[in-house]
Amino acid sequence: MTYKPAHIELRDITHAYQTEAGPLxxxxxxxxxxEEGSFTAVVGPSGCGKSTLTRLIAGLMRPDEGQVWLGxxxxxxxxxxxxxxxxxxxxxxxxxxxxxxxxxLEIVGKRMSRTAQEDRARxxxxxxxxxxxxxxxxxxxxGGMRQRASLCRAIVHRPEVLILDEPFGxxxxxxxxxxxxxxxxxxxxxxxxxxxxxxxxxxxxxxxxNVVVLSGRPATSQFVLPNTLPTNRTxxxxxSQPATDMLAIxxxxxxxxxxxxxxxxxxxxx
Ligand SMILES: Nc1ncnc2c1ncn2[C@@H]1O[C@H](COP(=O)(O)OP(=O)(O)O)[C@@H](O)[C@H]1O
Ligand SMILES: [Mg+2]
Numbered sequence: 001m002t003y004k005p006a007h008i009e010l011r012d013i014t015h016a017y018q019t020e021a022g023p024l025x026x027x028x029x030x031x032x033x034x035e036e037g038s039f040t041a042v043v044g045p046s047g048c049g050k051s052t053l054t055r056l057i058a059g060l061m062r063p064d065e066g067q068v069w070l071g072x073x074x075x076x077x078x079x080x081x082x083x084x085x086x087x088x089x090x091x092x093x094x095x096x097x098x099x100x101x102x103x104x105l106e107i108v109g110k111r112m113s114r115t116a117q118e119d120r121a122r123x124x125x126x127x128x129x130x131x132x133x134x135x136x137x138x139x140x141x142x143g144g145m146r147q148r149a150s151l152c153r154a155i156v157h158r159p160e161v162l163i164l165d166e167p168f169g170x171x172x173x174x175x176x177x178x179x180x181x182x183x184x185x186x187x188x189x190x191x192x193x194x195x196x197x198x199x200x201x202x203x204x205x206x207x208x209x210n211v212v213v214l215s216g217r218p219a220t221s222q223f224v225l226p227n228t229l230p231t232n233r234t235x236x237x238x239x240s241q242p243a244t245d246m247l248a249i250x251x252x253x254x255x256x257x258x259x260x261x262x263x264x265x266x267x268x269x270x
Contacts, residue, residue, distance in 0.1 A: 003191035004081075006071035006160035008034040008057060013066035015052065016218075026052050027063065028218035034210075036071075039187060039194040041204035043250065044214030044222075045258050050197045053219075054163045057195060058082045071160055080108045083159035083192065085167045089150035091138035097149050098134035101125060104157040124152040127189060128182050144175035148182060155190055162192040168203060177235060180206050184233070201250045205243055206233060213253040222263075223253045 013030045016023040026049040034040045044050055055061045056068050059075040059082070068075040070082075083104070091100045101121040109117055125134055128148040138146055147167060155162055164183075168176045180203060187194065187207075198204050204211045208227055215222040228242045237243055255261035 003158045004071065004160050005037040005191050005193045006081075007036045007069075008032075008161060008193055008195070009067075009069040010053070010056070011067045011069065013056065013063045013068070014218075015049075015056070015061075015063045015065075025218035027056075028220045030066070030214075030220050032212055032221050032224075034193055034195065037191055037193055038209045039196065039207055041196045041198055041208035041211045042214060043198060043201065043204055043211060043254065044219055045216050045254070046199070048214050048217045048257070049219040050214065051165055053214075054084070054165050054195065054197060057161065058084060058163060079161075081157070081160045083154035083157065083162045085147075085150050085154040085162075085164050087166045087169045089138075089146045091146055091149060091153075093138050096135050096137060097130065097141065098122065098125065100138065101149060101152045101156050103153060108157050121152065121156055124156055124186075125149070127186065128152055142175075144171055144179060147171065147179060151179075151183065151186065155186065155192060158190070159192055162194045164194065164196040164198075166197055166199065169199070176200075176203070181235070183207055201247055201254070202238055204250070205229065205246050206235070206238055211246075211250060213250065213257060215257045216259060222257055225249060225253075 010030055010032045013027050015027040016025045042050055042053065056063055059078045070079065098121055101124060102117050105112060105117040122134060125131060128151060130145060130148055133141060168179050171179060184207065196207060205227065210227065211225045212221055213223040225246060229237050252261060256263045
């Protein structure tokens with residue numbers, strides 16, 4: 001299995017959930033483009049529709065209006081070539097770490113030999129610093145280590161798209177920064193198109209090529225910030241002037257999205 005990182009295009013998406021209280025509009029004419037192999041962070045107010053967006057990209061749901069395109073094909077059903085990781089790593093306790101990571105290969109990698117599947121899982125575990133933990137059970141690992149394993153499981157089958165829905169949100173600050181560095185390393189070695197949902201603006205600036213700010217619900221793409229930091233960044237770069245400037249712009253945009261600042265001042269159109 002080889003990587004074919006997909007170009008992702010969300011075209012004019014509008015969606016509402018049908019609830020007992022009536023329709024709840026969640027996305028409103030939302031359009032976003034993501035290049036092959038790019039890393040896009042999506043930030044926005046809580047409850048604005050970020051997780052809904054990930055379900056649409058993965059094909060787990062279809063929008064009321066508009067289309068999702070992955071690698072030139074319209075998404076109409078769940079895609080096996082999408083990898084996902086969430087805030088809660090949901091590893092299976094009755095499987096070892098190695099066999100948890102191998103799980104997607106057992107489903108979509110049937111043409112790989114068992115040995116090749118195992119080698120692939122071991123290669124990734126070693127890349128994220130989990131060499132020696134292959135035979136442990138999830139409960140024997142720390143939260144940060146479980147999340148590392150969950151990242152390996154999300155990309156073991158070389159998905160065209162990697163969707164990360166607040167995967168570092170439950171970790172303490174130091175562990176989180178370690179995981180950012182792990183994620184950056186994975187990205188150098190592996191070729192996926194990544195979509196990261198986060199509410200941590202520093203995380204978005206450390207990891208992403210572009211940061212998309214969603215408006216409040218129903219969400220549309222309010223602002224897109226191209227990252228000006230060097231590609232091979234370090235945590236120190238987060239304290240540089242360009243990073244400080246980007247964080248100020250993003251913080252302002254979040255306030256606009258929350259309705260706490262007017263949209264029509266200089267920064268909103270920067
Ligand atoms: N299956 C569903 N049925 C009804 N309402 C939902 C469903 N899923 C999410 N919602 C509501 O839609 C809104 C957007 O949800 P979500 O996409 O999870 O937001 P976010 O991830 O940005 O916090 C929220 O108000 C949430 O309560
Ligand atoms: Mg969410």
